[in-house]
Amino acid sequence: MFYCILCYNLESEIQAWTREKEATVMAKREAVTHVLATEGRLGPVGRLMPTTTAMTVRASREPLVLDGPFAETKEQLLGFYLVDCKSLEHALEVARGLVGDTGALEVRPLATFYPGIGLQ
């Protein structure tokens, strides 16, 4: 079974971390991912850019494009896509095509990306 592990934290706090703190956190995580990678069990890993770079496409009669991240607490995170786009506009176009009758899609660029091994 594949599992998706999603990271949540206070963004303002992460942005106030010292370089040492950042390095400590990343080193701890890399120790875990390194083992997974050698065992062939690590899929793609990515770090998202700050929420200030996010846009949201919400289902409506015509898909509604909103500035800012997904902010509702009533809906639940159900899945994700990773797409390679030339521009934000292009990514929004993809999201407009994907959005259903209800719900919303947040479009957020990646700051760092590790492709992992091809999980089978």
Next chain:
Amino acid sequence: VTDVAWIGAALTAARPQAVAALLRYFRDLDVAEEAFQEACLRALKSWPLNGPPRDPAAWLIFVGRNSALDELRRRNKHDTLPDDDVIADGEDTESAMVEHLDSSDYQDDVLRLLFICCQPDLPATQQIAVALRIVSGLSVQEIASAFLVSEAAMAQRITRAKRAMTESAVAFETPGPVERAERLDTVAAMIYLLFNEGYSASGGDAHVRIPLCEEAIRLGRLLLRLFPSETEIMGLTALMLLQHARASARLDANGNIVLLDDQDRRLWDRALIGEGLVLVEKAQRLGVPGTYQMQAAIAAVHARAARPQDTDWSQIDQIYAVLEVLQPSPVVTLNRAVAVSKLRGPAALAEPLAGYFHYFGVKGALLKELGRADEARQAFNKAVSLARTAAEAAHIRMNLDALNK
């Protein structure tokens, strides 16, 4: 071993919201700051034992508010004043506070806190200093060293600035759209001044004072989180990110300025550039042009060019054309002239702008390129006399030396 690094970061991150909310509550900056300090002390005791609270800002506001109310009640009892009013008042505002925290919307509080630091009768450097102290929570010592003055002098400046702030009347009601826009403009200008203070120190040898730039970027991101649709805040944040991305390439080993064309672009910070480029794109699609956005768009063109010769100068020329309409100034005209000269050759020279350092620097470089060494030397000499920092002067002297070879 308890790692207290996260507590420091949590307190720093929560500070703007917490102090801003406490200020709205008590309407007194000193009381708000003391309340926040007290809450921080209690956090240092409680958080290592109980773990981090889900919402550190809310925790600090509640604890700070309660401790300050206790203090007020105690003082009032001591002065044998009837404390019924204070308690009644407290309960009244408590419900408002809970409601406020439920909406977790600190935007006008934080904006107000930043806005009162921008007292128009205070010199810009004092506005910045007091914002660093109150909003960012930097120590007087840290601020003093960033501004290259003694700690005592800086403490005095901040005290004076705070007095001016206390005496000014600030509206605590929720601002209307016009007032909010005005406040955002003022605050954005102050944040950009703070950034520039770090980016090109006027007077002083430390040419890149990175902590000031980083603090300005942190404030930009904070404002943008609170006002996610404000295109000029997007533009401002993007502009700072794109400029700061070049920090490690801007100075050589001797502390001399390296011009954009000569910078080792592999040293540019790709993560900051990526974030800046997305923000520029995000702002542009909303179709509300503004001066920060335009400047960020220019920085974006440079950031996209892998080599100097790949720079899309015609796009830069077009953006400057918009900027000339939005905010006509000699600097903009001069910069546009540089773009035009890149497009059509150095003969297309700008109008003279006496008294402006960068003008003579650029003029000298263009004349040098045209092989007019004597005139180039004259322009460079003029630039040296107008330089505000040792690094600026040293950069021009390097050009002069090159001419004399």
